[in-house]
Amino acid sequence: MTTEFGTTYNSYFINSRKKALIEVAKEKFSETYLNKLRKVTDPSEIEYIILDHTEPDHSGSLGMLLDLTPSATVVGSGNAIRYLEDILNKPFNSLVVKDGDTLDLGNKTLKFISAPNLHWPDSIYTYLAEDKILFTCDSFGAHYCDYGMFSNIESPDYMSAYKYYYDVILRPYSRFMIKAIDKIRNLDINLICPGHGPVHAGNHWDIVKLSEGYASDYIKLTESKSIKKILIAFVSAYGYTRQASEHISVGLHETGNFDVEIVDLEIIPADELESKLITSDALLVGSPTINQNTLLPVYKLFALINPIRDKGKMAGAFGSYGWSGEAPGIIASSLRNLKLNVFEEIAGFKFAPGKDKKETLTEFGRKFAREFLKYC
Structure with a gap:
């Protein structure tokens, strides 16, 4: 992904009786991060480091x-602590927390909310009860760096960054x-504090509704449809594989009511x-063989398959x-x-798809369609 508007x-830092940190920073910025941390506390006095995501x-x-x-x-989910063992490769004190667990910081209380697969299996949210602040890691974040601390949903640039972040990551x-x-x-929430981009205050439920809308729209796209969609994606050096895709399409249409x-x-x-991959129910991929390999655009397709x-x-x-003929x-x-x-x-064939090969390709489309109908 790109970071057109930069990132954060x-x-x-929670200045409670038992001092705590939520999240740290990327390794390449460690010195900058620690220098900033020293401006608000002595790092040696920190008792808890909460990682909502590793x-x-x-x-x-x-x-x-x-x-x-x-x-x-170090506080995190079970997955988080296990991942950290292989990230740090050295012993450290740890506390595994589960959904609903709390941590007493003396005069502040943290509550942990399991939020797996947003976007790693280890993800949790952390709620600072007394201040009504929710820390959400990658959820409700954006790669957007601005002099202001708070998000502005009236800003076209910010909204573009927010949507792009959701689409690519979540x-x-x-x-x-x-x-x-x-x-x-x-939850009674005053602030939502993500891992990247501005903090949400006042508009925080609007931000939540945005993500909920994006999620709902995506789910609708992927739900079962009355007419199944088959995507044929090809690359063609001389037009032969393009012709093959058309012949295969004929066989598909002859066999079933497909889009x-x-x-x-x-x-x-x-x-x-990627949008077409999301909405497709089946996929056929075609490429000529050049230098005993398929072509670069096909590898780009592979990168988009999730x-x-x-x-x-x-x-x-x-x-x-x-x-x-290695490509297929x-x-x-x-x-x-x-x-x-x-x-x-x-369905591999030599050079141009003449009459006999045309029928073979059409029959391949029929066979694929028959198998797909069983599969449906």
Whole structure:
């Protein structure tokens, strides 16, 4: 992803009787982070370091911080502590918290809310009860750096960054977002403090509703449809694989009432292709063989397939070749590794699809469609 508007690595200091930190910073900014931390407290006095999520941009400075405060206890979910053992590769004091657990800081109380898969399995939210502040890590965040501390939903740039962040990072986990929002819906909240971008004050429920809307829209896109959609994505050097995609489409239409869409991987923008992958129920990928390999646009397609989202979708491979013909097999193997349900038959053909080959490709489309109908 890109960070057109920059970003921030947010860390929050709680000046309670037992001093606590929520999140740290990316490793490359450790010195800057620790210098800023020293302006508000002596790091050696920190007793608890809460990591709502252990992705390195949230945990990278932890090792250096623990050198300054070795007796501090690191607090996180069970997954978080396990991940940190392999991130830090050294002993540290830890406390595993579960959904609903609390931590007494003397004059402040932290409550922990399990929010897995937003966007790692270790994710939690932390609620500072007395101040009514919710710390949400990557949820409700954005890669957006501004001189102001608080979010402005009237800013087109901020809203663009917020939507882009959700789409790239959180959208595949929309069902988990809905569950997490249900858990916080009845909380008394004054501030929402994410791991990146501005803090939400006053407009915080508007921000929550935005994410809830994005999640609901995504779920609707992926729900069962009355007409199943099959996406044929191809790249073609001389037009032969393009022709093959059209012949296969004929076989699909002859066999079932499908919404079949053919796209050229060389020209379709990545965001548009991903949207089509999201709404497709099955995928056919075609490429010629050049230098015993498939072509670069196909690998870009592989990068857009999300096994969490697309796992189990039926898929198949086809393509033209001159003498060796490896591309369809490479495609099929890659799709299988991405957890798709790959049709065992491959439609490889030499050079141009003449009359006999045209019928073979159409029959391949029929066979794929028949198998897909069973699969549905």
